[in-house]
Amino acid sequence: MIAVRINGVESGLRTEGLGRVGDLIELVKTVIDPDHMIIEIEVNGAPISDDVWSGALQSVTNSHFDFYTSTRVDYLKEQVNKSSKAVQACYVQFRDARKTFQAGDTQGGNQRLMVATDTMKSFVDWYSVLLQLATEDQKVQMSLEPAISDILSSCKDICQLQLYKSWWALGEKIQNELEPQLDRLEDKCRTIVGQFNRMNAAKSAISGA
Secondary structure, eight states, rough: OOOETTTTEEEEOOOOOBBBHHHHHHHHHHSTTTEEEEEEEEEEEOOOOOHHHHHBBBTTTOOOEEEEEEHHHHHHHHTTHHHHHHHHHHHHHHHHHHHHHHHOOHEEEEHHHHHHHHHHHHHHHHHHHHHHHHHHHHHHHOOOTTHHHHHHHHHHHHHHHHHTTTHHHHHIIIIIIIHHHHHHHHHHHHHHHHHHHHHHHHHHHHHHO
């Protein structure tokens, strides 16, 4: 038997006749509040895996599915609040890579640079998904351009220096160009968080009036 909870409440949904886990997810979408979206799915207390998501429902019999929902605005607010810390993590990783290069540890520097680059890419991809969920007005408010384009251009130049094994120039590029760019991006994110929260607080006040 498969049990389905939505925001901690037993849903009573019947799963007989459903072939795949994706069918269950679509069923849940039909019964949640129309203003809500599914933001998290757990199976037996753990985040749902890609294999389970795309698999047959009978492969997870006797399981508990927990669906968590939120309004689009609340979800965006929660995620936007994480943006400055995410950029800060990128900054720290690039700084550590730069210091490792400057200390003469090329192998360690390359390893740290790879991690930092992957973290930056993940941030850009994650933020792009948030923008897809935003309204047109919110997209304008949440835009990180041209800061993101400048950072990606610097990262491209850094990769070229890495290929040419120009370690001193690479360290200088990170310290004098990329780190200040990331610092400004973090400030931009903090500004967006403040604006976003004030805008939604004003809308809530108007709705409650």
